[in-house]
Amino acid sequence: MAGSTHTVTNQAPPLTGYDVFTADRALTEAVERHLAPRLRTEALAELSGLGRGCGSLQTQEWGARANDNPPVLRTHDRYGHRVDEVDFHPAWHRLLGKGVSAGLTDAWSRPGGHVRRAAGFLMWTQVDAGNCCPLSMTHAAVPALRTDPDLAAEWEPRLTSRVYDRELRPAHLKAGALFGMGMTEKQGGSDVRANTTSARPLAEDGTYELTGHKWFCSAPMSDGFLVLARAPGGLTCFLVPRVLADGTRNVFLIQRLKDKLGNRSNASAEVEFAGTWARRVGEEGRGVPTIIDMVAATRLDCVLGSAGLMRQAVTQAVHHCAYREAFGGKLVDKPLMRNVLADLALESEAATTPALRLAAAYDAAQAGDEGERALLRLVVPAAKYWVTKRCAPVAVEAAECLGGNGYVEESGLPRLVRESPLNSIWEGAGNVQALDVLRALGREPQALDAYLTEVGRARGADHRLDGAIRGLLTELADLEAAEGRARRLVERLALVFQGALLVRYAPPEVADAFCASRLGGDGGAAFGTLPPTLDLASVVERARPVA
Numbered sequence: 024m025a026g027s028t029h030t031v032t033n034q035a036p037p038l039t040g041y042d043v044f045t046a047d048r049a050l051t052e053a054v055e056r057h058l059a060p061r062l063r064t065e066a067l068a069e070l071s072g073l074g075r076g077c078g079s080l081q082t083q084e085w086g087a088r089a090n091d092n093p094p095v096l097r098t099h100d101r102y103g104h105r106v107d108e109v110d111f112h113p114a115w116h117r118l119l120g121k122g123v124s125a126g127l128t129d130a131w132s133r134p135g136g137h138v139r140r141a142a143g144f145l146m147w148t149q150v151d152a153g154n155c156c157p158l159s160m161t162h163a164a165v166p167a168l169r170t171d172p173d174l175a176a177e178w179e180p181r182l183t184s185r186v187y188d189r190e191l192r193p194a195h196l197k198a199g200a201l202f203g204m205g206m207t208e209k210q211g212g213s214d215v216r217a218n219t220t221s222a223r224p225l226a227e228d229g230t231y232e233l234t235g236h237k238w239f240c241s242a243p244m245s246d247g248f249l250v251l252a253r254a255p256g257g258l259t260c261f262l263v264p265r266v267l268a269d270g271t272r273n274v275f276l277i278q279r280l281k282d283k284l285g286n287r288s289n290a291s292a293e294v295e296f297a298g299t300w301a302r303r304v305g306e307e308g309r310g311v312p313t314i315i316d317m318v319a320a321t322r323l324d325c326v327l328g329s330a331g332l333m334r335q336a337v338t339q340a341v342h343h344c345a346y347r348e349a350f351g352g353k354l355v356d357k358p359l360m361r362n363v364l365a366d367l368a369l370e371s372e373a374a375t376t377p378a379l380r381l382a383a384a385y386d387a388a389q390a391g392d393e394g395e396r397a398l399l400r401l402v403v404p405a406a407k408y409w410v411t412k413r414c415a416p417v418a419v420e421a422a423e424c425l426g427g428n429g430y431v432e433e434s435g436l437p438r439l440v441r442e443s444p445l446n447s448i449w450e451g452a453g454n455v456q457a458l459d460v461l462r463a464l465g466r467e468p469q470a471l472d473a474y475l476t477e478v479g480r481a482r483g484a485d486h487r488l489d490g491a492i493r494g495l496l497t498e499l500a501d502l503e504a505a506e507g508r509a510r511r512l513v514e515r516l517a518l519v520f521q522g523a524l525l526v527r528y529a530p531p532e533v534a535d536a537f538c539a540s541r542l543g544g545d546g547g548a549a550f551g552t553l554p555p556t557l558d559l560a561s562v563v564e565r566a567r568p569v570a
């Protein structure tokens with residue numbers, strides 16, 4: 024072409040126009056495994072439709088635009104009236120509309136609903152993690168609201184609706200609604216006993232008036248929030264609607280939006296309550312037990328979210344290396360790069376497989392399976408600890424696979440890197456998860472029984488897994504003074520759980536590489552240190568997205 028100095032060669036084509044679902048073999052196999060045969064055909068078709076949406080150029084661009092144009096707080100209107108509105112880029116609304124209509128807030132109302140939603144959520148995170156925050160909280164609010172049948176009757180159909188209705192109106196006028204949560208205050212987040220927001224009863228009917236603040240309150244444009252505050256009988260859970268039944272605005276003062284490392288499409292606010300109307304959820308003094316079901320569900324979403332981010336990072340890395348040539352050959356065929364990609368792919372599959380297993384446990388627990396409920400009690404915090412911890416190193420290493428391109432915004436990798444630490448922080452940071460696992464071990468013996476039953480199903484299949492189970496049992500035999508070694512213990516619980524699932528369900532080359540490096544001690548601290556004699560080419564090929 025006239026005026027050009029060179030021809031562009033050896034750049035990978037953009038990865039677009041592909042089906043994020045069918046391209047992810049670990050995910051599709053997990054969905055097939057965990058859904059009853061009568062549900063499979065329809066669910067796979069639905070997820071493939073969503074997968075094509077996630078991989079489309081249009082949706083990818085919405086994700087980029089929503090992050091390039093973060094929300095803006097508008098505290099007052101032009102006349103000085105307080106309005107407390109947050110303005111979002113149109114791309115944010117498009118994404119949220121798609122996410123709601125895809126059923127990402129609705130796991131509770133259909134058989135296999137948790138598995139189906141989990142697969143969708145894992146894919147949707149790859150488009151934009153920010154809008155997954157309100158989707159997650161809306162989905163997770165349902166079990167907490169069910170402690171109060173009247174509130175559940177009013178809100179549940181709206182929270183699980185497929186309609187994104189963004190107008191702030193009273194609940195009875197809304198076709199769909201979003202929820203957030205407010206627990207964290209300035210003086211304490213993990214230790215919610217330090218909450219100072221107070222609740223004064225207005226009448227005998229469970230209505231109260233709140234005074235105080237929340238230091239973090241994400242998705243502040245939501246229709247309602249589950250909030251912890253101190254009532255006369257102790258820490259209590261409340262529903263705070265944005266709009267009151269008569270159509271007037273509740274007092275919900277948005278003071279600032281946080282300037283965050285990542286998750287930039289989403290708004291995270293500091294809010295204040297001053298005579299704010301609230302309705303009690305559950306009994307006075309039972310705030311933590313009431314809201315804990317919501318927290319457990321969002322913790323699983325942290326696992327799914329990290330699995331999604333890792334999958335997207337690995338997808339981009341493998342795709343790039345399948346095209347890029349250096350020193351006379353494709354990067355993907357260079358033994359050392361193959362080792363790095365295989366190691367990353369292992370981490371991704373080892374996140375996806377347990378995440379979907381836990382979603383299946385939710386479906387079973389909802390149908391009354393107490394063993395699965397007990398399994399969730401132990402493994403959700405363990406997986407929240409470990410899977411979310413792996414996300415940042417995976418994202419950073421995957422970006423390096425793209426060389427300099429991976430450090431440049433338009434590759435999408437920097438956004439993944441910025442997003443990657445967050446799931447380990449919110450909904451209880453790493454130490455808090457590890458301590459919660461200790462609590463489950465100490466107080467709920469049925470949780471450990473359920474865990475040992477599950478990993479025991481893989482016994483005898485791999486000597487390194489068997490050895491790791493024996494080592495774990497030795498560690499578990501003495502939980503005296505375990506607090507200082509809780510991370511180490513929880514890491515092992517999680518690794519054994521991952522290994523047990525991969526040995527049963529993943530192809531032999533994946534299970535073999537995982538057991539060798541993560542359980543058998545034959546791997547280094549950095550990625551790319553797998554034993555080179557293993558079938559790493561097959562591990563990488565399995566992770567490769569097909570456009």
Ligand SMILES: Cc1cc2nc3c(=O)[nH]c(=O)nc-3n(C[C@H](O)[C@H](O)[C@H](O)COP(=O)(O)OP(=O)(O)OC[C@H]3O[C@@H](n4cnc5c(N)ncnc54)[C@H](O)[C@@H]3O)c2cc1C
Pocket residue numbers: 203204205206207210211212213214239240241242283286291445448449450451452453454455458
């Ligand atoms: C982007 C973003 C959005 C958020 N959105 C919301 C929201 O919508 N609603 C909401 O309620 N909160 C929200 N949060 C808050 C988040 O849940 C808290 O930040 C988190 O739970 C940690 O609480 P903290 O910040 O008060 O830290 P702290 O509780 O002070 O903890 C600091 C560190 O100490 C560790 N730690 C705490 N206790 C112990 C212990 N006993 N032993 C050892 N270590 C310990 C923690 O693991 C952590 O690493 C959000 C946070 C972020 C970053």
